[in-house]
Amino acid sequence: MQKFEILDKDAMGRICRIDTPHGRIETPAILPVINPNIPFIKADEMKKFGAQAIITNSYIIYRSMREEALERGVHGILETDMPVMTDSGSYQLMVYGDVEVKNAEIVEFQRQIGSDIVVPLDIPTPPDADFTTAESDLKITLEREREAREILGDAENLLAVPVQGSTHPELRRYAAGEARKIGGDIYPIGAVVPLMDSYRFRDLAKVILEVRSALPVEPVHLFGCGHPMLFAMAVALGCDLFDSAAYALYAKDDRYLTVYGTKKLSEMNYFPCKCPVCSNHEPEELRRMEKGERERLIAEHNLYVSFQEIETIKQAIKENSLFELVEKRVRAHPSMLAGWRLIAEYQELLERADPKMKRKFLYTGLDSLYRPAVKRHRKAVKNVELPDEVTVSSDFGVYAQIYLRPVFGPVPTEMLETYPAGHAEIPNEDVIEEEALKVASETLIELMNANRGKKFKIYVSKAWAKHLQNLPPNGELNVLP
Secondary structure, X not given: OOOEEEEEEEOOEEEEEEEEOOEEEEXXXXXXXXXXXXXXXXXXXXXXXXXXXXXXXXXXXXXXXXXXXXXXXXXXXXXXXXXXXXXOOHHXXXXXXXXXXXXXXXXXXXXXOOOOEEOOOOOOOOOOOOHHHHHXXXXXXXXXXXXXXXXXXXXXXXXXXXXXOOOOHHHHHHHHHHHHHHOOOEEEXXXXXXXXXXXXXXXXXXXXXXXXXXXXXXXXXXXXXXXXXXXXXXXXOOOOEEEEOHHHHHHHOOEEEEOOEEEEHHHOOOOOOOOHHHHHOOHHHHHHOOHHHHHXXXXXXXXXXXXXXXXXXXXXXXXXXXXXXXXXXXXXXXXXXXXXXXXXXXXXXXXXXXXXXXXXXXXXXXXXXXXXXXXXXXXXXOOOOOOOEEEEEOXXXXXXXXXXXXXXXEEEHHHOOOOOHXXXXXXXXXXXXXXXXXXXXXXXXXHHHHOXXXXXXEEEOHHHHOOOOOOOOOEEXXXXX
């Protein structure tokens, strides 16, 4: 049976289908964390928010209700028919330093209780660990993952093979490559919650991109990511699945999630949301409630806004507008913007994944310069056959063989009706950032250097002229009035 299928793509984001023993998951998807002992919100209730699957902790089940779970199965004790992913106790290992179970025991236990997605007992090496420690932990993790693969064999359970390596790019890349050889169904990126908690989004992006460079197709899960402000960027970098207890943890502290960050209920006068919770209550009303009731309502809002953002991302992938969505979202925090701009160092990886044809190119700012469409245009324009004398103009009212557009630079007339330059919505040269004109001018100079035997007569406005002062000898610059 085919367990994984890609339906749509944009940037490095995808809409995929993952088939499990208890049904299909369409990604991007969030798996809400369910406490098996005291569920804050019951598993099947998660369906009303949009959940297709949930995640729970098999180590807690193993310690507190082992016999019942072996008899009823994990779906029975959680009272749900949705796919269930079970973590192995790695979180407890990270927090407490030890767990009272061996890898083989917890993997076999997950198989016996009918987990749809089994997770081995990996070693979650925290960020900034020294290389020797991270390498040693990774060696143990890989041994346990190979053991898990042997235990499951041909069982119908899916195997998640976590990718560790701390903040060492070479270890993350190596771990991803080795995980691929082991042969999992899903590849979670582990031990990154401290990066998210401390707003180290550039380091987070680095980890994701290094993993993606070794796993170009396979489904990737970003462990512990539950804040909606991160989803769009993480999807565009190649993450398919998310899980977190953030919806409940934030609610316990009266924190209200939005796609632009976190708000404290005590500081809110209005709700910027129209989910069922926010439509029927006001901030002051929630503040007067008993703590338990208030927590429940804030948690519900947090779930609604999180699943709504996933739907927004899916629609953006369908419309090929994921870049535009991410470029808006990353402006929620300077550290997110810094993280997103790391894609400038991974252009080849991004270009391989991003679709070559789309409906439009909507400029949102300087980050739009990093899109693969711009790089592809710079390559494509060099292949256009030019006459011996070429007229270039920044004024579309003047006849020319080539027109200048901000961001893209030279656009031959035969490319004016094609994506991307011909389907681009860009501010005019008088109001756009100087960098967009500079990059475009450099593309024109590259074209002139590639055609040294041709003569270029260039007619541009003053805004362009300042970036074209050092033309090659085959260029003649004329400034339009």
